[in-house]
Amino acid sequence: MPEGDTVYLVGQRFDRALAGKTLLRGEFRVPQLATVDLAGRAVLGVGTVGKHLFTRFSGDLTLHSHLMMDGMWDVYPAGAKWRRPGHHARVVLTAADVQVIGFRVHDLKLVATPKEADLVAHLGPDLLDPRWSEEHAARAIANLAADPDRELGLALLDQRVMAGVGNLYKCEIAFLLGVTPWAPVSEVDAATTVALARKLLLANARSGRFDQSTTGHLDRNRKNWVYERTRQGCFRCGGRLLVRTQGHDVQRRPTWFCPKDQAGPYPPQ
Missing domain, CATH: 3.20.190.10 (MutM-like, N-terminal)
Known part of the structure; x- marks a missing residue:
């Protein structure tokens, strides 16, 4: 999606x-x-x-x-x-x-x-809302923190928490926070997470490009930290990435992460 x-x-x-x-x-x-x-x-x-x-x-x-x-x-x-x-x-x-x-x-x-x-009306605050305010941020933070035991990746994809994050940003946000997408929400700071999500989406929306970059580089092999980098490896450490499935039924998504740079649980092969 x-x-x-x-x-x-x-x-x-x-x-x-x-x-x-x-x-x-x-x-x-x-x-x-x-x-x-x-x-x-x-x-x-x-x-x-x-x-x-x-x-x-x-x-x-x-x-x-x-x-x-x-x-x-x-x-x-x-x-x-x-x-x-x-x-x-x-x-x-x-x-x-x-x-x-x-x-x-x-x-x-x-x-x-x-x-x-x-x-x-069922959605959380839109991360690209031009009227974004401290009130929007506070609502998104409260929504994210409301279920501290929930897997971070699933919470990020839940549009009722905050609207706009898809699978690419889910993987990249978890990487930048230093935890696996299966780590509980309680392992991250909710305010930092919301601010990071908005920062990444806003930067790419303002760029006018459809090929998102989370690293600041535009070359196709340098655009992302972990997302779809199975062959290239982690953009930070160069180590081998793992990919596992997160979610069930229509929410199932392939999920990339670096076992060296990201702490927390993840499913076995």
């Missing part, structure tokens, strides 16, 4: 393409919305909350969408050929000079704009 900064950048690209323009075509290719036609509506803007996107139209109407594991919003010049199969298109939004296509996007819902907050 994409990280929160990826969704944020997708939303920004979508917004730049369509905000302020009137739709010539606005169709859905999903059964529950197949009869809806958005042609003639103005696009007021696109915003994100965690991993959720909200496209706002004139007439107090909002489209909610989620990328899940395989969704994407692509932007093309008007009339250009799509890079993805047409049968994967779920939403087609076209203005005079541009088309924005939602491929395999999920959780599509049309709601009254004043009601869109209801769809994300």
Whole structure:
């Protein structure tokens, strides 16, 4: 599932393409919305909350969408050929000079704009909220510390704690804190953890790049400390990394860590 900064950048690209323009075509290719036609509506803007996107139209109407594991919003010049199969298109939004296509996007819902907050009321504070304040930080810290025995990696992925962290940042945050993702939350300082998570996501969101770096380097073999570095080894010590599965069912994720630089438990092979 994409990280929160990826969704944020997708939303920004979508917004730049369509905000302020009137739709010539606005169709859905999903059964529950197949009869809806958005042609003639103005696009007021696109915003994100965690991993959720909200496209706002004139007439107090909002489209909610989620990328899940395989969704994407692509932007093309008007009339250009799509890079993805047409049968994967779920939403087609076209203005005079541009088309924005939602491929395999999920959780599509049309709601009254004043009601869109209801769809994300269950989430913790959004780490990329432009209005982030000490109150947001305090809520996220309290949410994280509420279950001190919980595995850190699972707590970081729980969007009810704070919204935006995915598997890449889970692995990298645990590494930078010096503990394995299976260490209990009580082994880390909650305030430091929240601040680190926001720092990493914010840096990559501001960079405008979709290939996240947590080390400050842009070379593909130097971007991350442990995530997907099975062949290269730990970026800090050069030692062999281990990868284990964390979580169950739909929450299962491959998890990279350095047994030398990270203290704490981890599953046997």
